[in-house]
Amino acid sequence: MATFDPGAATAAYMATLSPAAHAKAIAYTHGSEWLILWTCLVSIAASWLILRSGILRRLRERVDPDGRRPKRAVLAISAAFVLLTFLLELPWSIYTSWWRERSYQLSSQSFGSWLGDTAKALPISLIITTLFLLALYTLIRRAPRSWWLWASGVTAGGVILIVIIAPLFIEPLFNQYTPAPEGPVRTEVVRLAEATGVPHDKILIYNGSKQSDRYTANVSGLFGTARVAMSDTMFKQHADRSEVIAVVGHEMGHYVHKHILWFAGCMCLMAVVAFWLIDRLYPPTRDLLPGAAGVGGLADPAGLPILMIIASVLGLLSTPFSTTMTRVAESDADRFSLDNAHEPDGLAKALVKTIAYRASSPGRLEEIIFYDHPSVERRVHRAMLWKAAHPDRVGAPYGPLPRGT
Ligand SMILES: [Zn+2]
Numbered sequence: 001m002a003t004f005d006p007g008a009a010t011a012a013y014m015a016t017l018s019p020a021a022h023a024k025a026i027a028y029t030h031g032s033e034w035l036i037l038w039t040c041l042v043s044i045a046a047s048w049l050i051l052r053s054g055i056l057r058r059l060r061e062r063v064d065p066d067g068r069r070p071k072r073a074v075l076a077i078s079a080a081f082v083l084l085t086f087l088l089e090l091p092w093s094i095y096t097s098w099w100r101e102r103s104y105q106l107s108s109q110s111f112g113s114w115l116g117d118t119a120k121a122l123p124i125s126l127i128i129t130t131l132f133l134l135a136l137y138t139l140i141r142r143a144p145r146s147w148w149l150w151a152s153g154v155t156a157g158g159v160i161l162i163v164i165i166a167p168l169f170i171e172p173l174f175n176q177y178t179p180a181p182e183g184p185v186r187t188e189v190v191r192l193a194e195a196t197g198v199p200h201d202k203i204l205i206y207n208g209s210k211q212s213d214r215y216t217a218n219v220s221g222l223f224g225t226a227r228v229a230m231s232d233t234m235f236k237q238h239a240d241r242s243e244v245i246a247v248v249g250h251e252m253g254h255y256v257h258k259h260i261l262w263f264a265g266c267m268c269l270m271a272v273v274a275f276w277l278i279d280r281l282y283p284p285t286r287d288l289l290p291g292a293a294g295v296g297g298l299a300d301p302a303g304l305p306i307l308m309i310i311a312s313v314l315g316l317l318s319t320p321f322s323t324t325m326t327r328v329a330e331s332d333a334d335r336f337s338l339d340n341a342h343e344p345d346g347l348a349k350a351l352v353k354t355i356a357y358r359a360s361s362p363g364r365l366e367e368i369i370f371y372d373h374p375s376v377e378r379r380v381h382r383a384m385l386w387k388a389a390h391p392d393r394v395g396a397p398y399g400p401l402p403r404g405t
Contacts, residue, residue: 052291242346253336
């Protein structure tokens, strides 16, 4: 029997896409990488226009003329800021998240439907941002020296809270979630869930094709609200049993290894650094920025655009850290899928379908900076290495490998 060559098998999977399809994926991916920079510049420009207009300063003077009702001022200014940036950035959002996706055939959503989703997201972001800023400015006033430390704790707590409530209150606003229908695929998914200790009443299908043709699944929620959801695109693109099992196995890896807590921990650490830097950078930025006249110290909510400009730059600079944070978890989830679902070829077939929106073979530095998943070529190669190392496991009953293998 010929020996199995993981390198050749990986190359064969990469060759299932035509050179033209690879070229299009590369164009889309490189464009997306540049968009990170342009989006940062757009949000800086929007914040600066709002600052320059003096509208927030006048709002503060009207709502809180004598400085005795700071919470009211924060609420009014936060709401005004969210609404104004939404309007100023709307043309850019239309281009990046609707027009561009459609022009690459990654979405077939109508403009009306996209706008409907965007309009529904606005009040959610309004509530979350306003509450967060209320907590932030209260901390800045009460603990002017150590607010940045407390604020990072509030950020981590807020992230966890949003993750817990998202499957209950946020996700159903945008998509329909239904239990996976009875059938051979569901039976297999339930069997895998039982082998890995995942509650199998939590495996759902959602109409992801409404927004995007991306071949994808996800896990969201935490503790009692956690569930695995597969986009209906997986079934429209003729996923076979081995693909579905490999992808669901990957999502179960996120669930079983509680990656969401890893994200919350990393975000807490990044928030400590970011808030500390904001604390130090706010005064010189305010002094240097034209248009900041009449704006007070960090505790003045009218200085929110300055704070947001610094946060946008820090967000841009933190890209390699946040992508690495998720990339580490994605590698771990692939490993979990291989070790429990034993479908290296199913995983490879499913991964090949994601190349359309994530070019398969970036350079190492590009992967480290921009890729929130390891490159498809690397992931397929790891699956093939697993296959070579565990020839007797492929197709074996689901569940973890026995010790010592
Ligand atoms: Zn994943």
